[in-house]
Amino acid sequence: MSQDGVNKGRRTLLLGATAAVGAVGAGFVAVPFVKSWVPSERAKAAGAPAKVDISKIEPGAMLTAEWRGKPVYIARRTQEMLDNLPGLAERLKDPENTVKEQQPAYADNITRSRKPELIILLGVCTHLGCAPKYHAEVKPEPFDANWKGGWFCPCHGSRFDLSGRVFKGSPAAKNLEVPPYMFESDGVVVIGVDEEKA
Template identity: 60%
Template sequence: MSTDGVNMDRRRLLLGTTAALGAVGVAAVAVPFVKSWNPSAKAKAAGASVVADISQLEPGQRAVFEWRGKPVWVVRRTPEMIANLKAVEGDLSDPNSDVEDQQPAYAKNATRSIKPEILVLTGICTHLGCSPLFRPEVAAADLGADWKGGFFCPCHGSRFDLAGRVFSGVPAPTNLVVPPHMYESDKVIIIGEEKA
């Protein structure tokens, strides 16, 4: 075979250009395919922790944050609210928080919290998933003279005290859930993380 009249430099240029364009085409197809293996921003956010600034939260108030698509309540309890927790223990279904998956070990105490004055709860009723109302007033006319403040689920009438413990004789089977959390400082809580 004769190579007379064939421009070898031109042939090398065409082969190199074709190979380079082919490599670019393969990369253009491979990059989106490989990126599809990474979790989406929505999936990353679903498990991400939430920073809760409680510096403006006054005693007796509740703030609502969202973690994993659920409302998380942070309540700054007054000394009176904390004292009233003992008064309702005889009316509760699980006063000692014996159902272990309802709170981390560090919240298995009378106040169900790390610091007695700060309560952190997932705001979802354990009956059918409604969101209970924050009813901190004592002896509310519609809840009875023995009401010491807490959470009332308007869907089916479940009641919880100001530690999220469920009252006996209501549809909710267990206490409200205490999510994992930790203090970054006195004014900032990280919801979804625990100290190692």
């Protein structure tokens, strides 16, 4: 075998080995870089939809769930509660839901919901982010002598009716926000997803 043949073979082997080591090294460098594009488990959980069992909510009662780290209020309204909603328009700042980003199109109605008996709202006051308290009973309250039920924010006194619409005289300027949601079944609601965009 000639001297040139040995050198060419050796050169080919060395080039192949160097290329292989370089490819492996590039892989080690690329994996963390590509992984940085994928959202973390925490980030996925923060935006993940939340399934809530609503089958046991009694008429007039409310439960609190969580979605994206925020409280979500789900209340089952009675017929009396629904009947009181139209008579409140003159006392409200925005009875017609003019700030359209505060609710999905399917909740742009007097009940601000898909099903009239169920209201689903973010439990975050639109003034400074406190959690309003649920006062469902129709009775005089220290904060409103003509109270027809709804939410009262203890931090600064904002009041919201049973559709989450803000009363005049409240520091909050906007109605409570209605998150996107859909019904998986009669007893399960999924917060964060709706049929229109699913």
